Amino acid sequence: MLGSRKLFRLQHKYAPYLFVAPFAVVFLVFGLYPLAKSLVLSFYTTSGPRSRVFVGLGNFAFLFSDPDFLKAVWNTTVFALFSVFLQLPLSLGLALLLNRRRLWGRNFFRLVFFSPRLVGMVFVAVLFVVIFQPQFGLLNRVLHAIAGLDLDTKWLGNRTLVMPALVLTSLWMYVGFNMIYFLAALQGVDKELYDAAEVDGANAFQKFRHVTLPGIKPVAVFVIVLSTIGSFQLFELPFLMLGNSGGPENAGLTIVMYLYQNGFETGDLGYASAIGWTLALGVLVISLIQMRITGAWKRGD
């Protein structure tokens, strides 16, 4: 009987290792190893999986004089700016509307606003390819009916309209989703603070400025950082809506699209890795700056 008791204690000691083992093995092989390997690869020029030449920091040096890459960075940055300064305020606005006391149908509206998020990014892209069609597309027909605009407007074929089309699509997809975070944050703000502010004679704007905003700040910083990171990884929408090329004059070329083109169409996995690490470092720096500006670190978390 002593044997089985010992076995019982042994399995307690080694159980956690066995429990994390399946995850750890796959994570090591398909997570950590590729991550480390991509850093190595970024110092090489490759052509297909078999041939490679060491170029040191050459890939990175070339990136910053590569007009297509700079164009992709510019496009992606513009898209990210729209996400943070147009989409998130709209999300907050919707959340404020839904946060009124004694609102009828709050759960219904919340579900409706959230519903586009149930449609995967790829399928959103397919749907909006059709919505943006000249002549028969929903958008042109609605704009024609309301404002008499040209039915022939080629949203996805016109250099200046490509970015608005992408922004519009992502607005539809994400405004309601981000609203959920803001609404949860708003519902967590202490009601007594509002009553106290009212007693002090604060008007609606002052209450928003001094009670609401500080109350939702941690969540707001979280949403801003996440939505920036997500924006910089934009891929599916332009890839499906504009074709692999990036649209007229590369007006919709994004960083990840450029990574895909170089790695998997041209076959230079080294250059693709260099693009990936540049993206990763860029996103990291931007997130740190955002957290510093918003003072998220001062709270000690």
Add this chain to the structure above:
Amino acid sequence: MGRTALRIVLYLALAGAAAVMLTPLVWLFAAAIKHPDVLFTYLFFPPPSKLSAENFRELFTTIPFLRFLMNSFFITGVTVMVQLFFSSLGGFALAKYEFRAKRPIMVLMLATMMIPGQVMLAPLYELIYKAGLMDSHLGLIVPGCVSVFGMFLFRQSMLQIPDDLLHAGRVDGCSEFGLYWHVALPVSRPMVGAFCLISFMGTWNSFLWPQIVLHTRERFTLPIALNQMVGLYSQQYGVLMAGTLLSILPVVILFFILQKEFISGLTAGAVKG
């Protein structure tokens, strides 16, 4: 009076926003069930006599759409199950045991979460190529079967399981795996539901990696197939919309089944962390 007017404006704004959100989906639905001949005649729904299943018929006869559906269900089903098992088991270990490798594992997990996944696309491609898994479903399932996010989610929710409960189980002679299977997992049911939904959506909608791995049409998943259909059907888009509708439906159905778990699971996580 001013208050009533304000309420009317509020509801008008909400109704307007709701209409904008729903219109594309309603339009999609209408395009899918209209007869192709009247696709452009009516902006939304035609009279009932012009409704038809023609788009769906075309979808299943001229395109191996059923094949794509089965591929997506197979890959997503296997991936979600494996992710669920690995994450909940690993999360249990990270939540309820003290062991030396715990901190290094958590630090590494956190670090990779900060790095966009596209960074590792190139070496992952090399790896899958050398392993002979290109153009196969295993090439999608194997790298996709772990979820760092899932590990954190389950660790977070299983931290709340009282140690006394686990000790009581041990005294009764329950094995460590038995504690996971009979105590930890059932207690975390809302989180299981929430994770299944999140994991299902992630895998079902995944595009970039399958686009790199899959080449043979018979092996395509729905996102890859739909991407190919865009070029063919963007003018006569009834078929395209029917395909999109069927591709969205499983996620929508799952959402309504798991809605309660999804919300309680997420709020449970939010209260603690």
